[in-house]
Amino acid sequence: xxxxxxxxxxxxxxxxxxxxxxxxxxxxxxxxxxxxxxxxxxxxxxxxxxxxxxxxxxxxxxxxxxxxxxxxxxxxxxxxxxxxxxxxxxxxxxxxxxxxxxxxxxxxxxxxxxxx
Amino acid sequence: xxxxxxxxxxxxxxxxxxxxxxxxxxxxxxxxxxxxxxxxxxxxxxxxxxxxxxxxxxxxxxxxxxxxxxxxxxxxxxxxxxxxxxxxxxxxxxxxxxxxxxxxxxxxxxxxxx
Numbered sequence: 001x002x003x004x005x006x007x008x009x010x011x012x013x014x015x016x017x018x019x020x021x022x023x024x025x026x027x028x029x030x031x032x033x034x035x036x037x038x039x040x041x042x043x044x045x046x047x048x049x050x051x052x053x054x055x056x057x058x059x060x061x062x063x064x065x066x067x068x069x070x071x072x073x074x075x076x077x078x079x080x081x082x083x084x085x086x087x088x089x090x091x092x093x094x095x096x097x098x099x100x101x102x103x104x105x106x107x108x109x110x111x112x113x114x115x116x
Numbered sequence: 117x118x119x120x121x122x123x124x125x126x127x128x129x130x131x132x133x134x135x136x137x138x139x140x141x142x143x144x145x146x147x148x149x150x151x152x153x154x155x156x157x158x159x160x161x162x163x164x165x166x167x168x169x170x171x172x173x174x175x176x177x178x179x180x181x182x183x184x185x186x187x188x189x190x191x192x193x194x195x196x197x198x199x200x201x202x203x204x205x206x207x208x209x210x211x212x213x214x215x216x217x218x219x220x221x222x223x224x225x226x227x228x229x230x
Contacts, residue, residue, distance in 0.1 A: 034218045043122075043206055043221035051216050090160065094215040102148065102215035108159040 002027040002093045006107035013081055014115050021076040021110045023091030031093040033074040034104065035065055038088045047089070050074065061085070086114045118143035122207045122222030129229055135180075135194040137225050139207030142188065147209040149190040150219065151182055154204040166190060167212070202229045 007022040025031065032051050036044040048059025055067040065076045074091060091107040122139045129135060141147050151163040162175045164182035172182050179198050183191045190207060204226055208219040 032216050032218075036218075036221075041204075041224070041226065043223045044208075044219075045221070046218055049216075049218055092218070094218065096215060102210065103150075103162070103165065104210075104219055106160045 002031060002095060002105040004091050004093055004105050004107035006089075006091055006110050008110050009108065010111045010113065012113045012115060015083055016080050018077065018079050019081050019085075019112060021089050021091075021112070023074045023076065023107055025072050025074065025091070025093045025105075027072075027093060027095065030096045032096060033065075033067060034092040034094070035059065035063070035074070035076050036090045036092060036106075037061075038090065038109075040087070044090060047076070081112070081114050083114050083116065085112060087112060118209075118220065120207065120209055120220055120222045122225060124225060125223065126226045127228070129197050129227065131199055131229055132196045135192070135197050135201070135227070137192040137205055137207075137227075139190045139192075139222055140188055141209045144188070144209070144211070146187060146212050148212055149184060150208040150210070151190065151192050152206040152208065154206065156203070160206070164192070197229045199229050202227055 003026045005024045013019045034049045035047040037047050038044045047063050048057050050057045050067045058064045063078050067074050088109045088111050090109050092104040094104050119142045150165045152160045166172050166184045180194050204224050206224045207222040210219045211217040
């Protein structure tokens with residue numbers, strides 16, 4: 001079984017400042033890693049995912065994340081945030097197995113509030 | 117391309133009334149389908165998932181049920197709503213047996229039970 005911990009439930013940040021959202025996971029097998037964003041009253045959208053290869057993954061809207069296997073982390077960063085980045089962000093993992101019902105395990109989410 | 121439709125977008129229902137939320141996927145076949153709920157201030161809770169027609173797995177005991185009458189249709193139901201059923205309900209699909217695809221989510225249904 002897998003588990004995901006997002007260490008910060010809320011992150012206030014000023015516009016044009018950098019932001020980092022922390023995600024740690026636990027798994028007995030290798031995993032794929034995902035970050036999703038949820039804007040108010042909307043569904044979740046995929047920001048980026050790590051499958052293999054380079055540990056630095058670039059996603060949409062200027063976000064990037066770095067996979068660190070030794071620390072079992074997948075932190076999300078953006079060098080300069082905009083007001084429009086105000087949203088909730090979810091980290092998720094999926095076991096690398098071909099099985100029916102390949103469920104994602106989600107973290108508890110981090111609310112980012114960008115202040116002018 | 118694949119799309120997922122979820123309706124209605126918002127719903128206000130009295131306590132004790134029935135519920136039916138529908139989710140359909142287009143442009144793919146034999147998807148895995150999921151129902152999630154977000155209660156106010158809480159994270160995502162997986163309610164049900166389905167790997168095929170008529171195959172439903174329940175993650176938590178509750179006042180809700182799910183059905184999959186067709187390959188790309190997933191329905192969430194309740195016979196009698198409780199106040200605690202209020203929340204934001206999300207449907208999602210994924211490619212069968214491909215864990216590297218992640219999920220694609222619908223736009224959600226905001227349910228308020230009064």
